[in-house]
Amino acid sequence: MVSNRPAPEAPFVPSQRSADTFVYGGARTDDEGPWEEWNPTAESVRPPRGKHRVAKQRGGGGFARSSTVLGVGVIAAVSAGGMASADTGKAPVSISLPDLPNVGSLISDDEPAEDTTPTLSSFGSVTTPYADDTAPQSAADAGEALRSRIMAQVESQQTQVETQAQLAAAEAAAKAEADAVAKAEKEAEAKATAAKEKAEAEAKEKAESARLAELATQYALPTSSYTITSTFGEAGAYWSSGYHTGLDFAAPTGTLIKAVHSGTITSAGWDGSYGYKTVLTLDDGTEIWYAHQSSISVSVGQKVATGDVIGRVGATGNVTGAHLHLEVHPGGSASGIDPGAWLRSKGLNP
Incomplete structure (x- = not known):
């Protein structure tokens, strides 16, 4: 774990005047002009060269350069933690970090203070098992989607063909059944007609036989033994x-x-x-x-x-x-x- 020694506090010089008059680095004289409210800035709190001093702010209770300290804390936490992982169901993402500078190197006397909040690029290269395969995976997903769509269309067309075939078969079966019924009805009608004609013929023959029998009682052959x-x-x-x-x-x-x-x-x-x-x-x-x-x-x-x-x-x-x-x-x-x-x-x- 990386640690830095704390910066020494700025020396405090008691004012010769009222306790309410506070001057950074010394007492305020009367000929300095009227009193104005002091708002610390990056330039005003810049420590003396080589001493790495951080001025204490009134009522703040925090660090003067909060973003820098926050960045240092994030770097320290990542360094101490090693590798961050999340239970996402995928392989953990490995993150490699360079050697972390100390706080003194982050706050330089020669260069003006800048926002040194660490970014992901400052941590070195970030490698994931999916970075290099993104394009091929996307192409594969697109190909699979296209294949699925084509297969769905093929299945839909096949279903339509099968449905049409079933409808045609049903129509053919219905037609065949109707033809069979019509043929059976025609045959039944023919049989009924034949039976009726036969019955009529038999009845007619029977009637004729009866008539002839009756006539036979009325008619006779002209002679016998002939x-x-x-x-x-x-x-x-x-x-x-x-x-x-x-x-x-x-x-x-x-x-x-x-x-x-x-x-x-x-x-x-x-x-x-x-x-x-x-x-x-x-x-x-x-x-x-x-x-x-x-x-x-x-x-x-x-x-x-x-x-x-x-x-x-x-x-x-x-x-x-x-x-x-x-x-x-x-x-x-x-x-x-x-x-x-x-x-x-x-x-x-x-």
């Missing part, structure tokens, strides 16, 4: 028109011929190539012709019911054998229709 030998529309030289105009039921002579439906006998007798022929007119105007009969059992104007006997099978007229020639003429028309189809429409199967 064989179909010629059908409607067959071509041949046996028929004057060049084709067959009816349906032939081959059966033994004398086989009963019946009314296919209820109606009225409108014709009964011989008719050339038809031989003995009977015409039955139904309630709807359809004419049923029975030809080649061996005998006739009814007369014109007679009402008959389904299944009533109207004659017998024979071989009269232009024939090659015993059979019943049956023709159907809707509305009494000259040209007939297929008797087989007409019988089937009535629930009969010739």
